[in-house]
Amino acid sequence: MQHSLPIDEALPALIAALQSRRMAVLQAPPGAGKTTRVPLALLEAGLGSGRIVMLEPRRLAARAAAERMAETLGEPVGQTVGYRIRGEAKVSRATRIEVVTEGILTRMLQTDPSLDGIGAVIFDEFHERSLNADLGLALVLEVRAALRDDLLLVVMSATLDAAPVAALLGDAPMITSAGRAFPVETRWLPRPLDARARVDQAAAALVVQAVEECPEGGVLVFLPGEGEIRRVEGLLKGLRGCEIRPLFGAMEFAAQRAALAPASPGLRKVVLATAIAETSLTIPDIRVVVDAGRARRARYDAPSGMARLVTERVTRAEAEQRRGRAGRVAEGVCYRLWSKGEEGGLAAYPPAEIEAGDLTGLALELAVWGGGDLPFLTPPHPGVLGEARALLTALEALDVAGRITDHGRALSALPLHPRLGHMLLRAGGGAEAATLAAVLAERDPLRGAPPDLALRMAAVKDPGRAERDGREVHRGTVERIRAEAKRLARAVPDAPLGLSLGQMAALAYPDRVGLRRKGDAPRWVLSGGKGAAMAAGLPLSGQRLLVATDLDGDLREATIRQAVALTEAELRAVHGGRIGWRALCEWSKRDNRVVARKQECFGALVLDDRHWTDAPPEALARAALDGLRQIGLNWSAAARRLAARVDLCRRDGSALPDVSEAALLAGDALLPYLSGKRSEAELRSLDLLEPIRALLGWDGAQLLDQLTPSHFETPLGRRVPIDYDGEAPGIEVRLQELFGVTVHPTVGPKRLPLRITLLSPGGKSVQVTSDLPGFWTNSYADVRRDMRGRYPRHPWPEDPRAADPTTRTKPRGT
Known part of the structure; x- marks a missing residue:
């Protein structure tokens, strides 16, 4: 007999709401049991005429939820309850409840918009507001409105303000589970952490303090990422009476399960976790939480096409989620690595991914769906979405009218970012392209290595040799890359074109081909128009052309974290159709003169640069006018008096032309007088009397003399x-x-x-x-x-x- 959970009291109201309205929003705190009880309750009540699909934002949570429900039914996973995540599935003909990660639902909808055979869709942990969850909900709502008004829909959340979601669902009923939590004492730092202090060292010290002050139960430590987890793990090595267990998304599943398992006899468990432990997962016997107060989020800059992970302060909602983990089984204590006075400065909620993330995948899915105004809880920013569509056009996924191409449909079927999918398809598949796609999609398999992508590829192929060469290889990452590469190689027809590593990278990142700037410093201009640099003395620092596959996202001049060499011949072979000549006639700030050149360009890169000896006079004059706009006009006393007379008449209502400096520079009146003027000195010699008189004309001059004599x-x-x-x-x-x-x-x-x-x-x-x-x-x-x-x-x-x-x-x- 299963033990009762707080959510059980809310289940009758939820079932009644679904029977009457077919949609509901369920709000329940972490630990209430919603993830494992709600799907089973719907199944038991006979709701829905088909499978129940529940979305989880993380693979670990999807597996754990399916295993827990199957255990409740006394069955192995894959019978009544199964799961599907990227690269792995445990389902059968008997499966009635299917736990999937969010991208799986998008593929199901794109393949079969009517969701044939599915009777209910449940969105779990919707408060995390992932891009796939927002898209999935918008698509399901459109499907319900057009094709499947019988489809049951439940949106479940822990901390989300439920009212906007309920309104989006047509004022769907809101059910709240109070949950069951024991009191949690909060302890803050007596004063803010010194700005020079290292967070990992301060967090490790706070863990030691927590273990000494709270002698019972496990300790859950929240840190922003794997790097901090590994450093804190090293600092806590040998902590008496404790076993340290890391927990983050990129770990092997077996290691993740070990973090969730009970502690060894006679030891206390100290789990060092990322935000993965905030909600869906149940970690037994946690009585103490140590919150380092940081969260790592992806921030995307559409103009540069660069996404970067930034470490930010947690929000109040996240801090409360973390605090609640200490009160699941008994009274607990939460240690916060910030002072009580700093709490008011925390933001209320984290931003939705649709507000801060890369929208390229979303733009591709919308194009496959066929466009239209989908009912998003937070609509994507039009400018950012436009930049994403521009990239898809460059990747040949959209045509010039913004419609999906056959190539775009093929990209959408691949479990890859469109950049990497484009590279894999255009390279003709094969083991090398698949491995490169997997390397670029995964975290860096080398620690502290120079930013040469070739070193990563070599380490994946032969990690032992890389270690013998003095490289620090992350073996778990290598294994994940190899497994993913095999899966990708099977997904694409194998007809490799024999492209080099640099050529394949240039296919994925046509906007990040870098041409070295003049000078000794290793600095490049990227084909997308941004700048990039790396430290001197590295293997690629002397390279004329390269492809920057990973940058830190700095908007002024990004630091290259990973790149690969490229020759001009290789660039021409894969992007020859985008390389062309342009005539350039402009004012040079550096030379203080008109410069006329013909340039062979790839995006913002100038591959060849020659003098334009027969530039048209009008183009030269317009460049000179641009120069005047930058240096300003040189007014003689007579010209200034004439302009002042005109201005007085205009202020008195006379219909004379505007001859102010701004007006003269904004229009074309000066162009006929700029012939042959190329340098700043020549431009400064321009006498404005004649252009102003020409603007006035004979009638204007007569009126001017009458009204304002000279x-x-x-x-x-x-x-x-x-x-x-x-x-x-x-x-x-x-x-x-x-x-x-x-x-x-x-x-x-x-x-x-x-x-x-x-x-x-x-x-x-x-x-x-x-x-x-x-x-x-x-x-x-x-x-x-x-x-x-x-x-x-x-x-x-x-x-x-x-x-x-x-x-x-x-x-x-x-």
């Missing part, structure tokens, strides 16, 4: 230029030259008063006025008194209004 004519007939380049138009004129002027001069349609700077006989400013009659009345007497002393030989009449204008001095003796 000069003011003094009573003596002298033409004084008017400066319009200020707050008000102005002139500078000798005071005595305005004797007899009783009306202040104005310009423009609004009769703006001129701003007159009155000068002494010596050319010094005496007064500035916009009211000449007022100056004669109020200020002239004081100015006259001062000027008579300084310039006694010049006339200073008592009444300037009645005096004659003059620039002469008085005759001697008067």
